[in-house]
Amino acid sequence: MSDAGVERDFSPAEHAELALLLEVAGTPKPGNVDRSHDLDDLRFEHFLAGSVGSRRGLQLAEDGAPVGEAFERGVGGMSQQRGGNTQFGCLLLLVPLVKAAATGDVTQSGVTDVVASTTVDDAANFYRAFEHVDVAVGDPPEDAGALDVRRGSEAIPTLDARGLTFYDVMELSAERDGNAREWTGGFRRTFAAAESILADEGSILDRTSRAFLDLLASEPDTLVATQHGTEVAAEVSRLAGDAQGDPEEVEKLADALVSEGINPGTTADITAAALFVALERGVAV
Numbered sequence: 305m306s307d308a309g310v311e312r313d314f315s316p317a318e319h320a321e322l323a324l325l326l327e328v329a330g331t332p333k334p335g336n337v338d339r340s341h342d343l344d345d346l347r348f349e350h351f352l353a354g355s356v357g358s359r360r361g362l363q364l365a366e367d368g369a370p371v372g373e374a375f376e377r378g379v380g381g382m383s384q385q386r387g388g389n390t391q392f393g394c395l396l397l398l399v400p401l402v403k404a405a406a407t408g409d410v411t412q413s414g415v416t417d418v419v420a421s422t423t424v425d426d427a428a429n430f431y432r433a434f435e436h437v438d439v440a441v442g443d444p445p446e447d448a449g450a451l452d453v454r455r456g457s458e459a460i461p462t463l464d465a466r467g468l469t470f471y472d473v474m475e476l477s478a479e480r481d482g483n484a485r486e487w488t489g490g491f492r493r494t495f496a497a498a499e500s501i502l503a504d505e506g507s508i509l510d511r512t513s514r515a516f517l518d519l520l521a522s523e524p525d526t527l528v529a530t531q532h533g534t535e536v537a538a539e540v541s542r543l544a545g546d547a548q549g550d551p552e553e554v555e556k557l558a559d560a561l562v563s564e565g566i567n568p569g570t571t572a573d574i575t576a577a578a579l580f581v582a583l584e585r586g587v588a589v
């Protein structure tokens with residue numbers, strides 16, 4: 305179905321909320337919660353509630369609030385369901401994208417300008433966001449223990465003393481975290497996946513699942529690497545590549561990863577961000 309000639313009046317914040325809903329509704333997305341797969345204590349309805357709960361933070365970003373403030377508010381709202389952390393990483397990518405879109409510049413250079421202009425106060429709010437939900441993160445480098453995000457607000461004096469902005473914190477994590485790498489690399493994978501979604505055919509949910517699988521096959525997921533090691537992350541990417549184009553194999557992989565507790569969550573985050581960009585550029589729903 306062609307996307308040409310379709311008029312929309314959704315705002316950037318509304319598109320971001322819709323992107324969160326579409327991401328979790330796309331199936332199969334191996335290892336992730338979707339409308340056909342739940343985890344033991346994290347279910348489809350938790351993601352629906354998290355999407356709606358994040359709306360106030362996304363609106364703040366659209367209204368021009370600082371990135372850190374909008375992110376912390378979004379995470380706080382997202383956390384108001386019983387599942388815990390549903391979309392922390394998604395919001396990390398979506399908030400600056402929404403802020404860029406609100407200025408009419410949802411491009412790689414536009415969102416890079418947004419993240420590069422973040423402040424120490426933004427970084428402080430990023431750390432406060434970790435107090436709303438438990439987030440799976442790896443141990444920091446030996447010389448960065450004072451900046452462990454799991455310390456939450458307790459790390460803020462160190463941020464102040466070192467003058468570290470939100471962008472600076474992402475730079476410290478970029479080597480081991482795929483979302484931080486997006487921040488510091490011009491949201492490269494986000495925009496590439498958005499173009500794939502726009503060029504694809506079929507329903508937006510089918511496009512979503514294919515975009516997820518393409519992303520997973522192209523690069524090991526950093527959340528999988530954090531939780532299970534780099535070899536497992538590489539093997540999951542290989543299996544995703546082998547399954548591409550074969551719906552039965554993709555479904556088998558989805559069931560297998562869920563049963564093994566392997567969750568390529570960073571790939572889902574980038575998929576949500578790509579959906580937002582595609583929606584802003586007119587993909588049909």
